[in-house]
Amino acid sequence: MDAPTKAIVEFVRSVDFSSLSASCVHGIVRNLFDAVGCSAAGFNGEGTVITRRLAAATSGDFAASAFGLPNLPLAEFAILTNAAAVRDRDWHDGGLNAGHPSDTSPAMIAVAEATDASIHDLIAAVFISYEVVGALGKDAQFDGKGLRPFITSLATVAGTGMLLGLTDDELANAIAISVTPSIPLNIDNLVRQSHWKSMGAAHASMTATLAARLAKEGMTGPPHVFDGRGAVWEAVTDHFDLDHLGLPVDGRNVPERVTHKFFPCFTESQGPIAMILDLRNEITPDEIESITLTVTDTAWQQGAGELTPDNRKWDPPTKDVANHSLPYLVAKALTDGPITPGSFTPDDVLNPSLRPLMQKISVLRDDGFSKRRMSVHEENAVMEVELSDGRSIRRESKHPRGHPLNPMSDEELTQKFDGSVARVLPAAAHSELCDRLWNLPDESALGPITALFRDFTNTP
Amino acid sequence: MDTITEQLVTYTSEFSESVLTDPVREAALRHVMDTVACAIAGYHLEAPKAARIVAKMAPDAKGATLFGDGTRVMPELAGFANATAVRSTEWNDGMLAMGGGHASDMIPAIVGVGEVTGASPKDVFLSIVLAYELLGALGNTFYRRKMNWGIGTNVCPAAALAIGKLMGLTDQELAWTTAHSVCTVPLGADHGHGTIVKGASVAKVLRTAIFSANLARAGMAATDRPYDGIGGVFEKVSLAPFDLTLPAMPGGPMVIETSYLKRYPTEAHSQALLGFVIDKVRPWTTAEDLESFDIETYWHAYDSLGRRDKEVYDPPTRERADHSMPYLLSVALVDGELSYRSSFTEERVADPALRPIMEKFTVRENEEITANYRPPGMEIIGNPLYRVKLRKKSGEELNEDVTFPKGHYHNPMTVEDVDAKFDDACDGVINDAQKEEIRDAWWGIDKAQNLSDLIGTLAKFG
Numbered sequence: 001m002d003a004p005t006k007a008i009v010e011f012v013r014s015v016d017f018s019s020l021s022a023s024c025v026h027g028i029v030r031n032l033f034d035a036v037g038c039s040a041a042g043f044n045g046e047g048t049v050i051t052r053r054l055a056a057a058t059s060g061d062f063a064a065s066a067f068g069l070p071n072l073p074l075a076e077f078a079i080l081t082n083a084a085a086v087r088d089r090d091w092h093d094g095g096l097n098a099g100h101p102s103d104t105s106p107a108m109i110a111v112a113e114a115t116d117a118s119i120h121d122l123i124a125a126v127f128i129s130y131e132v133v134g135a136l137g138k139d140a141q142f143d144g145k146g147l148r149p150f151i152t153s154l155a156t157v158a159g160t161g162m163l164l165g166l167t168d169d170e171l172a173n174a175i176a177i178s179v180t181p182s183i184p185l186n187i188d189n190l191v192r193q194s195h196w197k198s199m200g201a202a203h204a205s206m207t208a209t210l211a212a213r214l215a216k217e218g219m220t221g222p223p224h225v226f227d228g229r230g231a232v233w234e235a236v237t238d239h240f241d242l243d244h245l246g247l248p249v250d251g252r253n254v255p256e257r258v259t260h261k262f263f264p265c266f267t268e269s270q271g272p273i274a275m276i277l278d279l280r281n282e283i284t285p286d287e288i289e290s291i292t293l294t295v296t297d298t299a300w301q302q303g304a305g306e307l308t309p310d311n312r313k314w315d316p317p318t319k320d321v322a323n324h325s326l327p328y329l330v331a332k333a334l335t336d337g338p339i340t341p342g343s344f345t346p347d348d349v350l351n352p353s354l355r356p357l358m359q360k361i362s363v364l365r366d367d368g369f370s371k372r373r374m375s376v377h378e379e380n381a382v383m384e385v386e387l388s389d390g391r392s393i394r395r396e397s398k399h400p401r402g403h404p405l406n407p408m409s410d411e412e413l414t415q416k417f418d419g420s421v422a423r424v425l426p427a428a429a430h431s432e433l434c435d436r437l438w439n440l441p442d443e444s445a446l447g448p449i450t451a452l453f454r455d456f457t458n459t460p
Numbered sequence: 461m462d463t464i465t466e467q468l469v470t471y472t473s474e475f476s477e478s479v480l481t482d483p484v485r486e487a488a489l490r491h492v493m494d495t496v497a498c499a500i501a502g503y504h505l506e507a508p509k510a511a512r513i514v515a516k517m518a519p520d521a522k523g524a525t526l527f528g529d530g531t532r533v534m535p536e537l538a539g540f541a542n543a544t545a546v547r548s549t550e551w552n553d554g555m556l557a558m559g560g561g562h563a564s565d566m567i568p569a570i571v572g573v574g575e576v577t578g579a580s581p582k583d584v585f586l587s588i589v590l591a592y593e594l595l596g597a598l599g600n601t602f603y604r605r606k607m608n609w610g611i612g613t614n615v616c617p618a619a620a621l622a623i624g625k626l627m628g629l630t631d632q633e634l635a636w637t638t639a640h641s642v643c644t645v646p647l648g649a650d651h652g653h654g655t656i657v658k659g660a661s662v663a664k665v666l667r668t669a670i671f672s673a674n675l676a677r678a679g680m681a682a683t684d685r686p687y688d689g690i691g692g693v694f695e696k697v698s699l700a701p702f703d704l705t706l707p708a709m710p711g712g713p714m715v716i717e718t719s720y721l722k723r724y725p726t727e728a729h730s731q732a733l734l735g736f737v738i739d740k741v742r743p744w745t746t747a748e749d750l751e752s753f754d755i756e757t758y759w760h761a762y763d764s765l766g767r768r769d770k771e772v773y774d775p776p777t778r779e780r781a782d783h784s785m786p787y788l789l790s791v792a793l794v795d796g797e798l799s800y801r802s803s804f805t806e807e808r809v810a811d812p813a814l815r816p817i818m819e820k821f822t823v824r825e826n827e828e829i830t831a832n833y834r835p836p837g838m839e840i841i842g843n844p845l846y847r848v849k850l851r852k853k854s855g856e857e858l859n860e861d862v863t864f865p866k867g868h869y870h871n872p873m874t875v876e877d878v879d880a881k882f883d884d885a886c887d888g889v890i891n892d893a894q895k896e897e898i899r900d901a902w903w904g905i906d907k908a909q910n911l912s913d914l915i916g917t918l919a920k921f922g
Contacts, residue, residue: 020682041817046679046681047680050678050680051675051680052919053678054674054678058520058534059516059518059519060517060518060519060534061516061517061519062517062518066535074517074518074534146691146696149644179647180610180646180647180661181610181612181644181646181647181661181664181665181668182644182645182646182668183644183645183647184643184644184645184690185642185643185644185645185686185691185692185693185696185697186696187639187642187643187683187685187686187689187690187691187692187693194639194681194682194683195680195681195682196639196640196643196680196681196682199680200643203643203644204658207644207664207668209516210879213514213517214510214511214514214660217509217510217512217513217514218506219507219510219511219660225647229608229648229769229770230608230647230648231608231647231648232647234608235607235608235609235647235648236647268570284918383676460627
């Protein structure tokens with residue numbers, strides 16, 4: 001067993017619910033609660049609907065609930081469509097330099113349901129998956145390398161492996177099987193986003209769960225999947241270690257250190273949107289001469305990039321590009337107010353009247369900001385607005401609402417949840433789901449919650 | 461759509477029966493029948509058993525049949541489990557293209573999709589020929605193994621497109637299928653590391669291939685530039701742009717004609733020397749009288765079968781043993797045969813009596829042979845050469861250049877050879893009446909009317 005495999009196996013073996021602090025458990029509850037709300041927002045996403053159709057055609061002994069399907073599909077397909085729903089609006093948690101940890105939560109819930117696991121085991125499995133994501137995000141070692149589904153695979157297999165009761169050897173095999181056939185390509189994600197943008201992590205979570213089940217049935221995998229010849233370190237990443245897996249930072253574990261998004265768009269757009277909304281009280285779009293936004297390299301890569309004909313972020317054709325376009329998001333917020341899921345209808349995204357304002361926006365990157373993002377997780381952004389009357393206005397943002405150092409309150413998370421869930425559940429069911437999720441550690445069984453997942457509908 | 465995607469889609473879309481000349485048809489029948497033999501031989505091994513357990517958790521009355529078991533399951537998982545059986549004995553076919561693979565791994569996936577879509581045997585047959593051609597053409601583009609990508613790297617798009625053809629996908633859907641199929645890349649670590657997942661490594665990719673076509677058919681869009689786009693195949697996998705030529709050998713034979721079949725259930729690059737040892741060396745010397753057996757060959761054979769750091773001199777498992785030149789040649793010298801039943805049992809693999817014999821073998825690369833291994837324009841066919849020098853304890857020497865093994869394009873296995881292999885595979889697994897039923901059915905796939913009748917012959921082994 002190579003070192004990373006051993007670290008994951010030993011970590012999984014060390015975790016049980018009773019070892020988790022109360023604040024960590026509350027963090028997990030907040031994250032699951034937010035993920036379910038995001039799935040309601042993404043319930044009608046195109047990728048979600050497509051995968052729901054595929055899931056509906058499946059069934060089997062290892063089955064789990066999918067949002068909006070009365071019958072239980074095969075667990076892997078429940079995971080695929082549920083994770084697609086969570087991901088669809090780009091509204092779910094993050095901030096770990098390793099993607100979105102809640103991409104793995106549908107797999108934990110589905111496998112917990114299929115194995116009739118206890119709520120406490122589910123919470124422990126979610127903890128495991130978040131810690132693996134957090135550990136792989138250390139020092140942003142994979143940032144910008146398109147490896148987020150790879151991280152999702154490892155986090156999923158660790159958590160589902162625990163729920164399936166894998167032995168150490170079985171878990172090591174599951175880790176190997178989850179990774180070897182499935183190194184993801186992050187093709188064109190930054191410039192021509194397609195349905196697959198929402199599916200890479202969902203697919204990884206699906207295949208990682210299958211890997212765990214194969215290992216449980218006796219399938220072995222390469223014993224040196226990280227340090228072997230042709231293995232991960234040689235073919236995909238450089239050497240990394242997971243010695244820090246599970247260790248708190250400043251007294252907080254990973255579930256307590258994630259970002260929750262106030263607006264349904266990429267993480268580092270949250271600050272610029274908040275700044276322009278603040279300026280909205282002082283200025284109108286007609287007064288704008290120019291807006292210069294200076295951000296981290298990550299924000300620049302994800303939300304702007306070079307102004308080239310191939311880069312659609314400067315003229316987004318779809319919601320999936322628009323929610324990663326700083327010019328669109330800033331112009332839209334200044335024109336219409338807070339960004340919501342309703343800000344990305346085709347008419348909105350293609351609205352020609354926004355384009356002149358978008359063309360007044362420029363986005364620069366600052367090395368110092370990028371370094372501080374890596375070293376102390378600041379999301380620095382500066383907005384400088386030049387007005388036609390010669391005035392200049394400047395705003396700065398470092399820890400936007402939802403950042404772990406400026407967290408959304410439980411009440412804010414509930415408001416976010418309510419806005420989405422009210423669209424897919426009748427009032428009584430909506431209220432019941434909200435209560436049960438906030439009360440999760442004391443719930444006696446998962447069944448009543450997943451039954452409400454199955455009740456999601458377009459006509460609540 | 462990038463150029464490579466457009467070529468793949470156009471070729472797939474326009475592929476028709478006109479390619480099925482007599483030589484192509486005869487070759488394709490031999491490869492299909494060989495695959496059936498391998499599916500039967502592999503049925504009882506560990507990896508296919510594990511794969512079937514998982515597949516049977518997804519029963520589907522309108523799904524695809526698990527060979528030997530009879531349960532119909534989700535086609536992705538039937539393709540996965542059946543392909544694992546085909547591959548696990550290391551006996552199925554292959555090609556020598558730089559980025560090719562064992563093409564017949566794809567056949568169970570295509571047959572399974574044909575079953576659920578109600579396709580005719582003729583359409584399935586045509587899709588199989590297409591899959592081979594696509595794999596050969598993609599296999600000519602970059603040296604996958606040198607980059608440590610898994611053997612399924614190009615299998616996925618080749619199989620996915622052939623499956624998409626069988627499903628009747630539009631050009632747009634075929635383009636999405638291509639993109640979905642290349643979005644997950646298998647690691648080289650999944651192959652040849654001595655674990656049973658080796659038999660399932662490409663099978664897992666085939667599950668992805670079917671899933672990719674299903675996603676596209678359901679309307680899931682994907683990038684239109686999976687090859688030349690940012691973060692795409694050129695940038696991350698091949699590490700350079702490449703040109704694609706379709707068909708793989710313009711004006712020459714089709715890939716299914718040139719792909720090899722295996723006489724022995726062992727790694728491809730051992731086939732020639734196994735025939736040489738059994739037919740020529742055994743009459744010349746015994747293992748005891750042999751002092752040394754030195755082999756110079758091309759890098760690929762050395763890397764696959766001769767590296768001491770890959771445990772080839774002390775293989776711990778069946779999967780390592782069938783990729784160990786010293787082990788395989790020692791068994792051949794002692795036993796006079798390589799059998800999927802008796803040559804790879806735990807006891808035989810661990811047999812201490814074989815170790816001193818194995819130490820008499822050396823394998824090293826000869827760069828001149830490597831340079832000539834894949835002649836330009838004939839990379840898929842290849843030019844495997846083994847320069848051997850044997851010496852007895854008495855001092856007597858035998859020097860020879862060994863080349864084209866039985867099953868190679870230049871030394872093909874005949875219908876009779878394939879039938880004999882099929883008989884061997886069935887022995888003890890299938891009764892004689894069923895064996896003949898299977899034989900009659902599958903040699904006639906190109907003219908059969910009903911695919912269910914063919915698959916029905918494989919529903920239960922016993």
